[in-house]
Structures are given as C-alpha cells and as structure tokens.
Amino acid sequence: MNRLGVAVIGLALATIVGCAGRVPLQYDHPAVRLNPDGSVIGCRNTDDRRADRALDEVLEGGSTRAVDGAIQEEVASTGIARSVLVLPGVAPSSSEDLAKRGVSVVIEPALVEMAWEVPDYEQLQTTTFILSVLTGGIGGLIYASTRRMSTEGRS
Numbered sequence: 461m462n463r464l465g466v467a468v469i470g471l472a473l474a475t476i477v478g479c480a481g482r483v484p485l486q487y488d489h490p491a492v493r494l495n496p497d498g499s500v501i502g503c504r505n506t507d508d509r510r511a512d513r514a515l516d517e518v519l520e521g522g523s524t525r526a527v528d529g530a531i532q533e534e535v536a537s538t539g540i541a542r543s544v545l546v547l548p549g550v551a552p553s554s555s556e557d558l559a560k561r562g563v564s565v566v567i568e569p570a571l572v573e574m575a576w577e578v579p580d581y582e583q584l585q586t587t588t589f590i591l592s593v594l595t596g597g598i599g600g601l602i603y604a605s606t607r608r609m610s611t612e613g614r615s
Contacts, residue, residue: 485526490537498542502563
C-alpha cells in the first residue's frame with residue numbers, strides 16, 4: 461500500500477496548487493498479472509471507519525471507491541490470482557456461497573485513516589519562514605529608508 465500513500469500525497473499537492481472540482485486518485489496503476497493456476501480472490505467493499513472524511517470532498521468517486529479499485533488492482537498484479545471477484549457489500553457471505561463462486565481467499569479491507577501528507581513538510585515550513593523573514597527584512601529596510609528620505613526632503 462505504499463503506492464497508495466504516494467497517491468494521497470500527489471492528490472494533496474494537486475489540491476493545494478488549486479485544482480477546481482474533484483480529482484481522481486493519483487495512483488501508479490500496476491500491470492495486471494493474472495495466473496491461470498492461481499486462486500479466485502474475492503474483494504469486499506472497503507469498510508469506512510474514518511472519523512475525518514474531508515478528503516471525500518475532493519476525491520472523484522469518493523475515498524472508498526478509489527481504495528477499492530486500488531486494492532483490486534494490487535491483488536491482480538501479484539501473480540497469485542486467477543481472477544479478482546468483487547464481492548458487493550461489507551457483510552460476510554456464507555462459506556457455501558463463496559465456494560460456489562470458487563473463491564478461496566476473501567479480502568475485507570477497512571479504511572481507518574486517510575490523511576493529507578506533504579513530503580518534508582517541516583523543511584518546507586522552515587524554508588518559507590526564513591525566506592519570509594529575509595524578504596520582509598529587505599523590504600522593511602527599503603521602506604524605512606524611503607520614508608526617511610521623504611521626511612528629510614520636506615524639512
């Protein structure tokens with residue numbers, strides 16, 4: 461899921477820069493590598509347990525749909541699955557129902573936290589502060605010297 465973290469970071473940066481409306485999850489889609497000898501893997505919809513859902517306001521289709529798609533693509537890229545079967549809903553299916561479908565493994569994801577992250581945020585804050593002080597100091601000196609000159613000229 462490291463790629464998902466990178467995707468969230470990309471989304472955060474795109475939003476901060478000023479994207480209008482909703483944006484898709486920026487995600488590095490892996491190549492599908494289904495294995496004919498592999499298992500049928502079932503993926504349930506993500507159980508959204510987050511307290512903060514602010515990200516849903518900018519993410520196209522909502523966070524859980526984006527996470528569902530990313531998980532399904534990741535499973536399909538592992539090379540261990542013959543197919544990935546989307547199991548609707550969060551409630552567990554009976555073992556008999558799963559066996560009829562040929563499902564041998566069921567993934568039941570839960571989304572507990574999905575946060576905005578900016579890489580090296582503290583360093584960016586420090587750099588911004590230092591540049592602000594320096595440019596503000598230079599601007600202050602220019603302003604102060606200009607003001608003195610204008611008052612000296614009036615005397």
